[in-house]
């Protein structure tokens with residue numbers, strides 16, 4: 169009754185709850201997507217729920233995505249929503265720990281390390297790292313592996329090598345990987361909800377950061393000694409970058425930015441690659457078509473390890489692999505809650521609602537991406553649905569600067585796995601090149617099938633990035649000439 173009496177019709181409807189303060193946290197936490205769909209049906213695309221004292225206004229479907237991604241920065245910010253979560257992981261002075269105008273400049277600096285010239289150099293490194301990993305760990309002709317674990321290691325090695333550079337990559341197993349894990353352990357919903365709690369993981373992450381700062385500083389100092397020597401990686405790009413006012417990014421901020429990039433891409437790309445392979449394991453016809461396209465494009469059989477390296481153009485043009493990644497991201501977007509904090513009351517366009525300051529707003533683009541009104545068989549994994557997207561009124565296939573990740577260029581597309589607006593992902597093209605190259609290499613060398621006992625894993629919503637529920641058992645079989 170109290171909730172009904174306090175209802176303000178100029179604000180979005182509030183999901184009723186039994187326990188004050190806790191609100192709908194448990195129902196939301198168990199399955200956020202089911203929760204959002206249930207109340208979207210009841211209240212429409214804008215509604216508020218209480219979660220541990222925070223008022224979260226969910227904004228879904230195309231209008232909801234558009235509102236969250238393009239709302240005025242003077243009223244609603246990402247930094248007020250995220251910085252307490254990301255600062256212990258990324259460190260100070262980067263991403264959400266700086267004014268938004270500075271983040272925009274930092275994103276421009278990162279672009280220099282994501283040029284086509286760099287991608288050309290990254291592809292052979294991706295292939296070498298994947299081959300080294302499977303040669304070391306998948307030694308039998310066939311076997312069962314924890315696919316998420318294997319892919320996560322391939323992602324960390326390929327990303328460290330190309331973003332942080334070979335020096336730090338070579339230290340990965342001399343403790344650097346453990347330092348990343350320590351930082352990563354602060355990246356959980358608990359840390360988001362209990363930002364005021366002095367959790368022990370914060371102290372551990374401070375120590376890990378200090379150690380990583382020391383390692384980065386020595387690598388940067390060594391590179392500065394050999395000034396004419398060019399490395400094609402993100403570290404070099406950031407070391408050479410300057411703000412508009414001519415100031416360089418300090419060495420500490422170069423290190424922190426690299427950690428931020430590595431962390432932003434780690435679980436997102438590992439989850440996407442793993443889901444793609446799990447779905448391929450269930451769909452041998454898609455595997456055959458993809459291999460056929462790979463072989464036609466390369467002009468030879470692609471079996472085993474000693475296969476020709478694809479160029480950047482080949483990887484870009486392999487449309488079957490593109491469709492696989494795109495479709496996987498549509499139904500298994502790893503980020504399902506994108507948040508902002510309202511700092512000044514803000515009206516939702518084309519509604520009578522005003523969201524008060526202090527509320528959080530939350531976009532969940534996976535809701536429209538898996539809505540039957542936009543995609544037939546919306547929950548099914550059908551990569552070929554992207555073959556003729558030009559004909560589909562709902563999909564947008566405009567190309568980006570690099571020609572990758574074409575689905576997310578229109579803010580009004582129902583599929584936005586990389587977000588939109590000023591905070592749109594900067595790593596999309598890198599992720600596409602990395603994931604497609606890993607799939608190219610693995611599909612040439614192995615056949616995959618689901619573990620008969622485990623089958624297709626469910627989604628695990630207990631982390632900030634939605635992962636397949638472990639252990640993600642999958643069978644591999646070496647392909648022979």
Ligand code: HEM
Pocket residue numbers: 246271275428429430432433434436437440497501502503506507584585586587588590591592593594595596598599
């Ligand atoms: C932001 C998704 C890979 C760097 C984002 C956002 C999404 C996203 C949805 C927007 C967050 C928001 O609006 O609140 C993904 C997915 C990936 C991926 C699905 C892989 C499949 C990467 C990689 C990098 C990266 C590889 C770095 C190389 C970033 C950064 C931001 C971001 C720095 C923050 C941008 C900002 O707030 O302005 N990503 N990402 N991401 N991503 Fe990615």
